Amino acid sequence: MNFSVTEENHIKAIFHLQQGEGTVSTNDLAAELHTKAASVTDMLKKLKAKKLLSYERYKGVRLSVEGKKLALAIVRKHRLWEYFLVDTLQFGWDEVHEVAEELEHISSKKLVEKLDAFLGYPKFDPHGDPIPDSHGKMAVQQQVNLIDLAINKTAEVSAVGSQSTELLELLKHKNIGIGTRLEIKKKFSFDHSIEIKIKNQNAFTISQQLAQVLFVKII
Amino acid sequence: MNFSVTEENHIKAIFHLQQGEGTVSTNDLAAELHTKAASVTDMLKKLKAKKLLSYERYKGVRLSVEGKKLALAIVRKHRLWEYFLVDTLQFGWDEVHEVAEELEHISSKKLVEKLDAFLGYPKFDPHGDPIPDSHGKMAVQQQVNLIDLAINKTAEVSAVGSQSTELLELLKHKNIGIGTRLEIKKKFSFDHSIEIKIKNQNAFTISQQLAQVLFVKII
DNA sequence: ATTTATTTTTAGACAAATCTAAATTTATTT
DNA sequence: AAATAAATTTAGATTTGTCTAAAAATAAAT
Ligand SMILES: [Mn+2]
Ligand SMILES: [Mn+2]
Ligand SMILES: [Mn+2]
Ligand SMILES: [Mn+2]
Numbered sequence: 001m002n003f004s005v006t007e008e009n010h011i012k013a014i015f016h017l018q019q020g021e022g023t024v025s026t027n028d029l030a031a032e033l034h035t036k037a038a039s040v041t042d043m044l045k046k047l048k049a050k051k052l053l054s055y056e057r058y059k060g061v062r063l064s065v066e067g068k069k070l071a072l073a074i075v076r077k078h079r080l081w082e083y084f085l086v087d088t089l090q091f092g093w094d095e096v097h098e099v100a101e102e103l104e105h106i107s108s109k110k111l112v113e114k115l116d117a118f119l120g121y122p123k124f125d126p127h128g129d130p131i132p133d134s135h136g137k138m139a140v141q142q143q144v145n146l147i148d149l150a151i152n153k154t155a156e157v158s159a160v161g162s163q164s165t166e167l168l169e170l171l172k173h174k175n176i177g178i179g180t181r182l183e184i185k186k187k188f189s190f191d192h193s194i195e196i197k198i199k200n201q202n203a204f205t206i207s208q209q210l211a212q213v214l215f216v217k218i219i
Numbered sequence: 220m221n222f223s224v225t226e227e228n229h230i231k232a233i234f235h236l237q238q239g240e241g242t243v244s245t246n247d248l249a250a251e252l253h254t255k256a257a258s259v260t261d262m263l264k265k266l267k268a269k270k271l272l273s274y275e276r277y278k279g280v281r282l283s284v285e286g287k288k289l290a291l292a293i294v295r296k297h298r299l300w301e302y303f304l305v306d307t308l309q310f311g312w313d314e315v316h317e318v319a320e321e322l323e324h325i326s327s328k329k330l331v332e333k334l335d336a337f338l339g340y341p342k343f344d345p346h347g348d349p350i351p352d353s354h355g356k357m358a359v360q361q362q363v364n365l366i367d368l369a370i371n372k373t374a375e376v377s378a379v380g381s382q383s384t385e386l387l388e389l390l391k392h393k394n395i396g397i398g399t400r401l402e403i404k405k406k407f408s409f410d411h412s413i414e415i416k417i418k419n420q421n422a423f424t425i426s427q428q429l430a431q432v433l434f435v436k437i438i
Numbered sequence: 439a440t441t442t443a444t445t446t447t448t449a450g451a452c453a454a455a456t457c458t459a460a461a462t463t464t465a466t467t468t
Numbered sequence: 469a470a471a472t473a474a475a476t477t478t479a480g481a482t483t484t485g486t487c488t489a490a491a492a493a494t495a496a497a498t
Contacts, residue, residue: 245445245446257447259446260448261447277445
């Protein structure tokens with residue numbers, strides 16, 4: 001079976017919003033895809049006819065086994081290409097998302113497998129997100145939200161919870177990236193801000209909103 | 220300006236049929252693109268409105284300077300990706316065309332430049348065709364049609380005039396590929412077939428039709 | 439110079455993906 | 469339990485790309 005770019009983008013968006021389990025609303029989907037609810041409804045009917053999801057009107061949507069398989073294949077391609085762009089072509093980790101958004105729709109199965117082999121079967125993409133293997137399995141990162149990191153435990157930033165340019169701008173300014181080693185010096189309960197320390201730098205505080213989208217691996 | 224995959228495929232097809240100079244017919248274009256003449260006419264009107272070509276009804280079509288620039292950019296991407304697939308990912312040179320047909324439409328300019336640099340600015344693709352540089356210039360291959368090769372002059376196959384699976388099947392069977400060294404032993408005027416000899420193999424004859432699509436570089 | 443054949447264009451229809459505005463269903467308040 | 473608000477779907481249009489069949493222009497043949 002072959003699917004259009006639009007169909008694939010819908011499947012991937014449902015997969016992300018569904019996040020393992022749960023049902024996804026038409027409005028949330030419309031927001032995620034920068035389209036309108038009416039357009040989403042039309043697409044859901046079509047994808048239901050293609051057996052990629054279960055959908056009853058007004059009841060929300062959920063991917064079928066087939067749908068999940070397709071979603072994982074797209075996510076796999078997206079993250080492998082991101083890895084390729086950063087690791088092989090020396091892109092910055094903050095400029096690959098848009099390009100991968102296109103590359104993820106290239107259909108050749110053989111290309112994905114050869115690319116994976118060439119890259120050495122990487123387990124995580126440049127943003128710290130796990131790359132599904134050819135069977136759709138992905139490693140579970142033993143990472144924790146920065147909010148939950150214990151004080152004075154050194155950890156390494158392993159993932160960010162968003163790829164928005166706004167976030168990336170802030171991270172660049174604060175000099176934080178994937179691989180940055182830091183530890184928490186203080187947690188302020190008033191506004192849930194936290195003071196962090198990066199080696200050879202002065203300690204500084206970051207907001208709750210920022211801490212919530214940073215994930216770290218204890219080392 | 221941004222163009223659809225269909226628009227880009229039309230521009231590229233016109234470029235190839237136009238071959239440097241000349242005017243291209245609606246029917247030839249329809250054949251090349253596996254579509255119908257009526258559809259081509261519609262597209263020509265649109266591309267004319269976008270100033271990519273000059274077109275008068277019943278008079279054929281010709282790319283504008285802008286159109287040629289776009290065509291060269293697409294050809295550049297197509298051939299760079301083919302080179303990447305063969306050189307980096309170890310694809311066979313006979314299985315990359317279809318994949319490149321998709322990859323050539325990825326829009327990121329930065330990706331093309333980074334890919335080119337990573338590959339070491341290759342001048343020819345795996346089929347021996349020249350790769351336009353970032354300014355659209357391409358090397359002129361000092362190659363000659365096998366038909367025109369002098370008898371007993373050793374030469375190396377440098378390009379094939381088609382990527383049809385039928386041709387590739389025949390070449391595989393005859394054990395001929397890019398880089399194969401051979402010389403002509405005899406030319407038969409009756410059917411214009413020629414007898415060729417590859418080192419460590421017995422001589423054999425190939426048809427006029429085959430010889431016409433093989434290009435060689437004298438060494 | 440007509441007639442015939444070929445090429446090309448137009449007319450009209452259709453599927454995919456999208457939108458706006460109106461109608462309908464479900465959820466939340468009074 | 470009504471009334472109101474929010475979410476969702478339907479109805480009807482629009483754009484893009486495609487097709488078939490008929491009409492028009494050009495080319496080739498008698
Ligand atoms: Mn996408
Ligand atoms: Mn990523
Ligand atoms: Mn193409
Ligand atoms: Mn090629």
